[in-house]
Amino acid sequence: MIKSKANLDLFEKMLLIRTFEETVQSLFQKGEIVGTTHLYSGQEAVAVGFAAALQAQDLVAATYRGHGHALATGVTPQALMDEMLGRITGVCGGRSGSMNVIDLKNRLIGCFGIIGGSIGAATGAAISLARKNGVAIAYFGDGAINQAYFYECLNFAAVRKLPVIFVCENNLYSEYTPWEDVTAGAIRARAQALEVKSETIDGNDVWEVKKAAHASFEYARSGDGPVFIEALTYRFVGHSRSDPAKYRKPGELDAWKLRDPLIIARERLVAEFGFTSEEVDSVEAAVKKTMEDVREKGLKAPTPELGKLGSEFMDLKRVGGKA
Ligand SMILES: Cc1ncc(C[n+]2csc(CCOP(=O)(O)OP(=O)(O)O)c2C)c(N)n1
Numbered sequence: 001m002i003k004s005k006a007n008l009d010l011f012e013k014m015l016l017i018r019t020f021e022e023t024v025q026s027l028f029q030k031g032e033i034v035g036t037t038h039l040y041s042g043q044e045a046v047a048v049g050f051a052a053a054l055q056a057q058d059l060v061a062a063t064y065r066g067h068g069h070a071l072a073t074g075v076t077p078q079a080l081m082d083e084m085l086g087r088i089t090g091v092c093g094g095r096s097g098s099m100n101v102i103d104l105k106n107r108l109i110g111c112f113g114i115i116g117g118s119i120g121a122a123t124g125a126a127i128s129l130a131r132k133n134g135v136a137i138a139y140f141g142d143g144a145i146n147q148a149y150f151y152e153c154l155n156f157a158a159v160r161k162l163p164v165i166f167v168c169e170n171n172l173y174s175e176y177t178p179w180e181d182v183t184a185g186a187i188r189a190r191a192q193a194l195e196v197k198s199e200t201i202d203g204n205d206v207w208e209v210k211k212a213a214h215a216s217f218e219y220a221r222s223g224d225g226p227v228f229i230e231a232l233t234y235r236f237v238g239h240s241r242s243d244p245a246k247y248r249k250p251g252e253l254d255a256w257k258l259r260d261p262l263i264i265a266r267e268r269l270v271a272e273f274g275f276t277s278e279e280v281d282s283v284e285a286a287v288k289k290t291m292e293d294v295r296e297k298g299l300k301a302p303t304p305e306l307g308k309l310g311s312e313f314m315d316l317k318r319v320g321g322k323a
Pocket residue numbers: 063065113114115140141142143144145171173174175239
């Protein structure tokens with residue numbers, strides 16, 4: 001078998017996202033990062049699998065749970081870490097913090113704090129991308145499909161045959177509410193009702209996601225219209241940093257941990273893609289070292305000068321953090 005480094009790279013990117021967020025969480029606990037975070041832990045295969053099919057002219061819109069989408073799309077861990085720390089070297093000059101990262105150089109047209117904001121942004125972007133052979137992708141949660149503009153955008157994209165991929169990350173909960181308590185019928189039925197091409201996929205297996213991503217991009221790029229994907233996945237931590245996630249059913253977390261995208265990827269790399277355990281271990285060591293360096297460099301990076309760039313909000317002492 002020919003070993004493809006691209007397969008190992010998928011694992012490395014997912015691990016980088018996981019480790020990045022663990023670092024962010026620990027910096028929160030130490031008061032070095034202020035505000036809140038919404039971690040993507042457990043859902044990494046979705047962003048990494050779709051990013052593997054992106055082309056240079058494509059555009060990405062994501063949510064407040066967007067660290068993974070930003071890193072997968074090409075934002076560097078240092079630029080994102082510095083942003084979390086409110087540093088001038090951050091990807092948005094330290095002004096966005098965790099929830100609203102945007103990086104046009106890397107095709108990221110925004111991470112949106114408003115539920116479903118990514119849907120409107122990607123649909124709008126697709127109007128111009130249709131003329132440039134590009135595709136827009138919107139990531140959003142199971143909670144977003146009950147927002148009115150989801151229907152407007154899906155309908156509009158279908159009627160105009162716009163190149164949009166709507167990726168619903170069904171992690172079973174909208175904040176603390178199980179999706180089926182607030183949603184009638186199957187999630188995918190919404191796309192089927194409008195005759196939009198759709199698929200429900202295993203969102204924890206990065207190769208399954210990548211396969212669906214390539215098929216979706218090809219369809220959307222060829223002018224056939226939008227695609228709707230429901231990616232089944234699970235967040236391993238609470239909704240945000242203040243949520244202990246006590247609403248979970250007994251045994252639910254343990255069952256999903258067995259389907260950790262990193263475990264699945266590690267197993268497949270060794271069993272199917274020709275890598276040794278030692279080769280995978282060395283990736284783990286390299287990612288750990290990268291994140292340690294990123295953390296140290298970020299902590300030493302300069303904060304914005306007060307009075308400039310709206311940086312009164314970056315006065316960490318004023319909002320309860322450590323300066
Ligand atoms: C328009 C709007 N309504 C309500 C909220 C508050 N809110 C923030 S996250 C969230 C849950 C969204 O759940 P889901 O779409 O499943 O995404 P997940 O957090 O699971 O990734 C809600 C209701 C908001 N940010 N925007």
